[in-house]
Amino acid sequence: MSRTRIFSILVFAAALAVFGIYKYQEFKTTDQVGPxxxxxxxxxxxxxxxxxxxxxxxxxxxxxxxxxxxxxxxxxxxxxxxxxxxxxxxxxxxxxxxxxxxxxxxxxxSDYQSPRFSLSAPLRFPIGTQDILSGMDVTDVLDGSLTDKIKISTDYSINTGTPGDYPMFFTVVNSAGDVVNLPVTVQIYDPAEERMKPQIELSEYLVYAAAGSPINPAAYVREITGEGASRENLLISQEIDYNTPGVYEVTYQVTGEGGTGMTRLIVVVSE
Known part of the structure; x- marks a missing residue:
């Protein structure tokens, strides 16, 4: 092997060693750990x-x-x-x-509560209705309004062309994954048959009650209209276990000269 070739190899080896020492020193002095x-x-x-x-x-x-x-x-x-x-x-x-x-x-x-539904009108709709969520809202302490997040269960169906009472299930989920379900009864009616019946107007159509704290359903009756209908012949039916959290319904019925009118109040007994 020529002296020139040997010299070149030695120079390369020395440069490699210097480079290695430099990188080692750089590694030692460089911050490699986060806060x-x-x-x-x-x-x-x-x-x-x-x-x-x-x-x-x-x-x-x-x-x-x-x-x-x-x-x-x-x-x-x-x-x-x-x-x-x-x-x-x-x-x-x-x-x-x-x-x-x-x-x-x-x-x-310290002050969290699950999303809450509210209703500005009863879940009673004329045949042919296109929106059974009309009048329903949901508010949440974390996200504000969740009304546009309400889902209708696919396990139930409503024939809006046929009068009757239909079970339905509404669900909403907030950004923290808290799922709230609201099982209800949706009534479809024929306006022609309802025209002469008495009407019962409530101040609220969905209320929350703390467990162990019963409400007075009669206190939510705002007005009764219709010939021969009055508070005196108002019938209120309720089967609410105030010791068991869940969703319950109160049914109001009043009979007048035009027949019998009815409406419902949804009562959510919270934990």
Whole structure:
């Protein structure tokens, strides 16, 4: 082998060694680890209206190279409920080298309640109706209005061309995965047959009652109209177990010269 070739190999080996030493030193001096996240409490209780600052309260992020980088902390995601009113958030912190560290914290809402339905009119519709959700709304403490999220169960069907009482099931889900079901009775009627019947107007058509706290159904009767119909001949039927959370119905009937009119009040007994 020529001296020139040997010299070239030695030069290459030396350069490779120098490069290796350089990379090793660079590795030792370069920050390879993200910030360290610490928190005073891994579980906190807050209002549903708590903002990001409150949710991050007591959490710090310190980087070996950059020092305190708590200002970089942010909420990356929120889980669905582990159980109603309890979920986890994932927080993240960054350093100047774009290294990311994540940690989780449990959030317990002190004032959470499931989405609530409301009705501005009874679930009674003339034959041929196209919208059985008319008058129904849903509000949620986390998401606001969920009215456009109401789903109609495919397990039941309504023949809007035939008068009668039809069972139906409405469902809504909020952003935390809380599912609320509302089983109801939808009445389809023939306007020609209803024209002369007495009418019963209620102040509300869906109410919530706390378990163990009965309501007075008669208190929701606003007005009764129709010849010969009055509060004196109003019949109220209810089978509500106020000790068992669920959805119940109160039926009101009144008879006058034009026949018998009826309406329903939905009562949701909450936990």
């Amino acid at each position: 360290r996240i610490t928190m005073g409490q891994e579980s906190i209780t807050v209002s549903v209206n708590a903002g990001e600052e409150e949710l991050l309260s007591g959490i710090q992020a310190v980087d070996k190279r950059d020092g305190d980088v708590s200002e970089s902390l942010l909420i990356e995601s929120m889980s669905n409920f582990i159980e109603k009113g309890r979920r986890k958030i994932t927080v993240a912190a960054f350093d100047s080298g774009s290294h990311v560290t994540k940690a989780s914290r449990e959030i317990i809402y």
